[in-house]
Amino acid sequence: MGMLIKNGNVVMVEDGKISKMDVLIDKGIIAEISPEINRNDVEVIDIEEKFLIPGLIDMHVHFRDPGYTHKEDIHSGSKAALAGGFTGVLMMPNTDPPPDNATVVYYWKEKSKNIPLNILFSGCITKGRAGKELSKLHELKEAGVVAITDDGNWVANGAVFRHAMEYAAALDLLVITHAEEPTIANRGVINEGYWSTVLGLRGIPKAAENVAIYRDIEIAKITGAKLHVAHLSTAEGVRLVAAAKKLGLKVTAEVTPYHLVLTDEALAGYDTNLKVNPPLREAEEQKALLKGLLEGVIDVIATDHAPHASYEKNVEFNDAPFGMEGLETAFPVLYTELVLTKKITLEKLLLKMTVNPAKILQLPKQGDIKKGNYANLTIIDPKLTLKVSEELLVGKSKNNPFLGKTLTGWPVMTIYQGIVAYQRLLKGVQ
Ligand SMILES: [Zn+2]
Numbered sequence: 001m002g003m004l005i006k007n008g009n010v011v012m013v014e015d016g017k018i019s020k021m022d023v024l025i026d027k028g029i030i031a032e033i034s035p036e037i038n039r040n041d042v043e044v045i046d047i048e049e050k051f052l053i054p055g056l057i058d059m060h061v062h063f064r065d066p067g068y069t070h071k072e073d074i075h076s077g078s079k080a081a082l083a084g085g086f087t088g089v090l091m092m093p094n095t096d097p098p099p100d101n102a103t104v105v106y107y108w109k110e111k112s113k114n115i116p117l118n119i120l121f122s123g124c125i126t127k128g129r130a131g132k133e134l135s136k137l138h139e140l141k142e143a144g145v146v147a148i149t150d151d152g153n154w155v156a157n158g159a160v161f162r163h164a165m166e167y168a169a170a171l172d173l174l175v176i177t178h179a180e181e182p183t184i185a186n187r188g189v190i191n192e193g194y195w196s197t198v199l200g201l202r203g204i205p206k207a208a209e210n211v212a213i214y215r216d217i218e219i220a221k222i223t224g225a226k227l228h229v230a231h232l233s234t235a236e237g238v239r240l241v242a243a244a245k246k247l248g249l250k251v252t253a254e255v256t257p258y259h260l261v262l263t264d265e266a267l268a269g270y271d272t273n274l275k276v277n278p279p280l281r282e283a284e285e286q287k288a289l290l291k292g293l294l295e296g297v298i299d300v301i302a303t304d305h306a307p308h309a310s311y312e313k314n315v316e317f318n319d320a321p322f323g324m325e326g327l328e329t330a331f332p333v334l335y336t337e338l339v340l341t342k343k344i345t346l347e348k349l350l351l352k353m354t355v356n357p358a359k360i361l362q363l364p365k366q367g368d369i370k371k372g373n374y375a376n377l378t379i380i381d382p383k384l385t386l387k388v389s390e391e392l393l394v395g396k397s398k399n400n401p402f403l404g405k406t407l408t409g410w411p412v413m414t415i416y417q418g419i420v421a422y423q424r425l426l427k428g429v430q
Contacts, residue, residue: 008052028417055087055376060302067096080395082422085411100135102143149176179212235288272320307397335409
């Protein structure tokens with residue numbers, strides 16, 4: 001049976017328009033968009049001027065499966081994604097065993113086949129993500145990966161990385177780089193600067209990221225491969241990506257919600273939930289990231305959802321693992337901190353979370369509300385204000401830096417190919 005969604009403020013992202021429309025879904029596809037549609041042979045829902053947006057697409061999630069399923073697994077991670085309004089995610093390869101051959105990809109496919117979410121897979125660039133020997137890239141491509149990355153590790157050996165980029169160009173695979181030169185990062189735990197000195201914590205200089213991005217872009221230049229820079233955190237990184245784009249290179253970049261709304265000052269309380277890699281930087285860098293986002297240098301906002309169990313995070317700062325979970329709160333964080341404060345428009349924010357990732361990942365008929373596209377849709381209640389609590393986080397881990405904060409603009413329904421995949425049940429709210 002079809003579905004008619006009435007009276008939504010429909011965000012057509014690519015056109016940059018928000019208008020009051022009815023949307024008819026038939027067989028999982030958007031069949032009609034029009035100011036008034038009346039049908040009595042389908043399920044009708046009146047969303048009373050809430051926002052109807054394209055399902056969000058996250059290019060950077062860690063579902064920890066196989067190997068670390070005490071932190072998250074494909075099912076729990078998917079639940080978190082759907083609760084956050086996402087209808088598509090790209091899984092990173094930091095698993096045990098890692099996907100350096102097709103076996104793990106087949107396991108992922110089998111485990112995710114009945115989940116109402118477009119789960120995409122990345123493979124490793126090198127065997128065991130160890131940076132020495134190339135993975136079976138042909139085999140991974142055939143198994144269906146859309147990107148390769150050693151996320152968490154930078155491929156420090158230039159010859160190995162160049163060889164991988166040559167294969168990637170031939171196989172039309174996106175190469176995602178976790179840009180951090182390890183000998184410059186030198187076991188740092190937070191950004192090197194005022195706060196690392198005050199807190200007595202080992203610093204990660206911005207140079208570690210900048211040097212790595214520079215090298216990767218140079219290799220993209222000589223190989224012609226598509227390079228995507230994950231989680232940019234520095235102003236110089238933004239400048240390098242802008243310069244690469246100006247040269248016409250196939251270079252794209254992402255930023256996390258956290259690097260856009262938090263700075264290293266937040267670490268004053270030694271909260272290990274704020275320990276993340278790359279680290280939170282100074283306000284100046286944050287400003288450059290937002291500017292890069294607004295000017296189109298940064299194409300995508302990706303969560304880098306990185307769940308860890310509380311016993312792993314409740315340790316000395318130096319011993320805690322890097323990473324924040326955040327699929328459930330990504331949209332309300334950005335809506336509250338950037339849209340309501342008028343730093344970015346809703347249409348532009350969504351460009352970075354729907355249309356652009358769909359283009360970079362080459363996902364046809366996804367990423368926007370258009371006739372003929374898949375009915376992957378999210379309903380946002382722009383008035384709904386909730387305090388972030390552990391109960392609100394539906395994934396396995398609770399290492400969210402916004403616990404206790406009040407945020408506005410929550411997803412209340414996520415529709416995947418015409419099926420209601422998530423609906424928010426509100427206790428005590430009409
Ligand atoms: Zn990373």
